[in-house]
Amino acid sequence: xxxxxxxxxxxxxxxxxxxxxxxxxxxxxxxxxxxxxxxxxxxxxxxxxxxxxxxxxxxxxxxxxxxxxxxxxxxxxxxxxxxxxxxxxxxxxxxxxxxxxxxxxxxxxxxxxxxxxxxxxxxxxxxxxxxxxxxxxxxxxxxxxxxxxxxxxxxxxxxxxxxxxxxxxxxxxxxxxxxxxxxxxxxxxxxxxxxxxxxxxxxxxxxxxxxxxxxxxx
Amino acid sequence: xxxxxxxxxxxxxxxxxxxxxxxxxxxxxxxxxxxxxxxxxxxxxxxxxxxxxxxxxxxxxxxxxxxxxxxxxxxxxxxxxxxxxxxxxxxxxxxxxxxxxxxxxxxxxxxxxxxxxxxxxxxxxxxxxxxxxxxxxxxxxxxxxxxxxxxxxxxxxxxxxxxxxxxxxxxxxxxxxxxxxxxxxxxxxxxxxxxxxxxxxxxxxxxxxxxxxxxxxxxxxxxxxxxxxxxxxxxxxxxxxxxxxxxxxxxxxxxxxxxxxxxxxxxxxxxxxxxxxxxxxxxxxxxxxxxxxxxxxxxxxxxxxxxxxxxxxxxxx
Numbered sequence: 001x002x003x004x005x006x007x008x009x010x011x012x013x014x015x016x017x018x019x020x021x022x023x024x025x026x027x028x029x030x031x032x033x034x035x036x037x038x039x040x041x042x043x044x045x046x047x048x049x050x051x052x053x054x055x056x057x058x059x060x061x062x063x064x065x066x067x068x069x070x071x072x073x074x075x076x077x078x079x080x081x082x083x084x085x086x087x088x089x090x091x092x093x094x095x096x097x098x099x100x101x102x103x104x105x106x107x108x109x110x111x112x113x114x115x116x117x118x119x120x121x122x123x124x125x126x127x128x129x130x131x132x133x134x135x136x137x138x139x140x141x142x143x144x145x146x147x148x149x150x151x152x153x154x155x156x157x158x159x160x161x162x163x164x165x166x167x168x169x170x171x172x173x174x175x176x177x178x179x180x181x182x183x184x185x186x187x188x189x190x191x192x193x194x195x196x197x198x199x200x201x202x203x204x205x206x207x208x209x210x211x212x213x214x215x216x217x218x
Numbered sequence: 219x220x221x222x223x224x225x226x227x228x229x230x231x232x233x234x235x236x237x238x239x240x241x242x243x244x245x246x247x248x249x250x251x252x253x254x255x256x257x258x259x260x261x262x263x264x265x266x267x268x269x270x271x272x273x274x275x276x277x278x279x280x281x282x283x284x285x286x287x288x289x290x291x292x293x294x295x296x297x298x299x300x301x302x303x304x305x306x307x308x309x310x311x312x313x314x315x316x317x318x319x320x321x322x323x324x325x326x327x328x329x330x331x332x333x334x335x336x337x338x339x340x341x342x343x344x345x346x347x348x349x350x351x352x353x354x355x356x357x358x359x360x361x362x363x364x365x366x367x368x369x370x371x372x373x374x375x376x377x378x379x380x381x382x383x384x385x386x387x388x389x390x391x392x393x394x395x396x397x398x399x400x401x402x403x404x405x406x407x408x409x410x411x412x413x414x415x416x417x418x419x420x421x422x423x424x425x426x427x428x429x430x431x432x433x434x435x436x437x438x439x440x441x442x443x444x445x446x447x448x449x450x451x452x453x454x455x456x457x458x459x460x461x462x463x464x465x466x467x468x469x470x471x472x473x474x475x476x477x478x479x480x481x482x483x484x485x486x487x488x489x490x491x492x493x494x495x496x497x498x499x500x501x502x503x504x505x506x507x508x509x510x511x512x513x514x515x516x517x518x519x520x521x522x523x524x525x526x527x528x529x530x531x532x533x534x535x
Contacts, residue, residue, distance in 0.1 A: 060398035064313035071316035122371035124284065143309035 001159050001204060002048040040161055050160045058155055062162045065147060065154070069162075072140035073169045075125060076133050076183070082116040084130055086179045130182075138186050145190040152199065159200070166193075167200045222256050223295075225288075227272040229259035231344050232431040235460045239326065240285040241272040243423035247289050249459040250414045251297035261348035263357070289416055299415045307410050311417045314402070314409075321395035322424050324372050325388050325438060330427075331365040335434045393441045400445040407454070418455070425452045 006026070011017065018025040018034040025034030026042075033042045043049070051059060081092045096112060097105025120126045125133070144166060153159045154166070170193060174184050188194060225248065227241030236242045236259070248255050255274075260266065266273045268283040274291065275281050282288050293300070300308060330341045345358040373384060399421060408414045409421065428442055429452050443449060504510050 056401040057404070060402040061310065061313065063394075063398055064310070064317040064402075067320045068313040068316040071320060119371045122368045139312065143312045146305045146309045147313075149306075 001050060001164055002043065004043070004048060036161075036165065050158065050164075051155075053158060054155055054160065062155065062160060065144070065162050066165055068140060068143065069165055069169060072136055073173075075120075075123070076137045076140075077169070077173070078116055079120060079125060079128070079133050080130075080178070080183060082113050083120060088113065090179050091177075134182055134186055137183060138189075141187055141190050141193060145193050148192050148196060150192065153196075163196075163200065167197055170197050171201065222254055223277055224256045224258060224275040225272060226258045226260060226266040226275070229261050229348065231348070232340075234426055234430055234456075237344060237427075238271060239323075239423050239427060242426060243419050244272050244274075244285055244288050246422050246455070246459065247292065247299060247416055247419035248297075250299045250416075250419060251292065253292055253295070253297040261345075262350055262353060264353070289419075299413075299419070302413065303410055303415055307415075311415065314399075314417055315420055317395060317398070318420055318424055321391045324369055325392035326424060326427060327365050327369045328385070328388060329433065329436070329438065331362050332369065333435055336436075337362065339434050340431065389437055392438055396438070396442055396445060396448065400448050403447055403451060405447060407451075414455070422452060422455050426456065430456075 014023045014025075017032075019032055020034045022035050024036075024039075025032055026039055028042075031042075033039050040049075051062060054062065080087055082088060092113075093106075093109045097109045099105075100108060117126070128136075148154055154162045170187055173187050174194075174197065176184075178184075225244065227245055228236050228238035231237045234242065236245055245257070248257075260271070263269060263271050266283075267275050267281045270283050272285065272288065273281055273283045274288045276291060282291055292298075300311065303311070329336055331337055342358045342362075345361070346354040348354075349357055373388070403409060406412075408418050410417070425442070425448055428436075428438055429449060433439060
């Protein structure tokens with residue numbers, strides 16, 4: 001969205017290369033910056049920012065909605081990937097352990113799963129059932145949908161960091177094949193969110209994403 | 219209607235109606251909506267029906283202990299402070315609550331439970347004094363370990379050498395969050411106009427704890443005091459909805475010496491009593507074991523002078 005030239009590189013040990021242990025991170029010159037928040041700050045320091053046109057109240061709202069997405073959508077995604085037995089067994093273990101030989105793939109996958117489960121317990125999601133998690137996702141999508149309304153982007157004409165974040169999460173939810181499609185169904189209930197994703201995909205990714213998966217509107 | 223709903227929460231202290239974040243939020247929401255709750259302010263979590271505080275026992279006997287669920291239940295029972303909010307404002311509520319939980323909660327936990335000075339002088343002191351024997355020996359320590367683990371998991375695994383940096387980052391995020399809240403509040407009385415909503419209950423509980431408690435190392439307090447609209451908002455809610463609890467605040471604030479002088483007569487009394495008790499015990503032992511004996515024959519000789527000397531009671535014997 002900022003029109004910055006980037007090269008996307010996929011590495012199996014990306015989590016270990018990152019200074020904070022989390023992906024994504026960017027490598028610019030001799031600096032390494034990880035996670036969305038610091039990356040946005042870094043880019044802003046270099047002179048590119050999407051949220052300069054917002055006033056103070058809007059900036060506050062944008063930050064709040066970004067936290068909402070992080071709090072609910074991210075946690076729900078983690079939950080679904082690592083705490084739902086069906087998904088874990090069929091998809092996550094295989095996917096997470098694929099770059100490594102046996103038995104490392106098993107060990108690392110179990111380790112990550114244990115870590116995620118601990119975190120869920122600490123924030124109170126340990127006792128939640130899948131239905132409750134889906135209900136929370138629904139609430140979150142409802143809030144986002146209401147905030148978006150009929151506008152093209154969350155803060156009217158120009159995209160901001162919030163749009164990038166929401167697009168990232170929703171696109172992943174909509175295009176990842178899982179054992180059950182309930183999560184993507186919840187998102188598909190909100191037509192303005194679907195249209196929003198389609199719009200961003202067309203505008204910013206179509207020329208680059210030739211042949212990769214696109215949103216299936218069933 | 220069945221039995222009234224009962225709310226069990228941590229008792230008040232430090233000038234606030236409750237010392238615990240979740241209890242304060244639930245209590246404030248209940249006050250906003252005027253829900254007829256029977257409030258039990260206790261300082262022993264084992265006496266609560268669910269083992270943790272806060273806990274709500276509904277009119278049907280069910281026990282709910284997650285704060286969000288308690289508020290949802292109150293809403294279902296028609297005590298809804300968000301009734302007049304538009305859909306967009308409801309969405310904003312969700313977003314701002316997430317903001318509070320992500321940015322302010324870690325710092326609050328750190329300030330009260332991890333920061334060594336604060337923990338020893340304020341938090342642990344209050345909990346140890348408030349809890350009954352023998353819980354006060356091990357529960358505060360256990361609570362601290364739980365909070366520390368929660369904080370570690372919230373902020374990701376951090377290596378010891380980066381701890382200072384992490385702390386600085388945490389406080390920076392919190393300061394930013396407070397500034398954002400201040401900008402969102404502006405000059406309004408409450409976040410969504412003139413009537414309080416659930417978001418106000420949550421924000422108030424965070425702000426009250428950060429602002430009202432006298433902390434030895436209150437790095438965030440200084441920043442918060444600079445945001446005048448948030449301070450006014452906090453005092454406004456305290457005076458409006460918790461007038462009798464809020465009245466406890468002025469006396470300790472006026473002079474730092476006054477709490478000492480209030481304790482003075484009691485301290486003196488305890489000191490005098492303990493000295494007397496010690497003396498009585500010594501004298502009693504001395505008399506009983508025969509080291510000294512009291513003469514009653516000669517009125518000239520007083521028991522005081524004869525007590526410490528040797529027994530010269532030849533005439534008597």
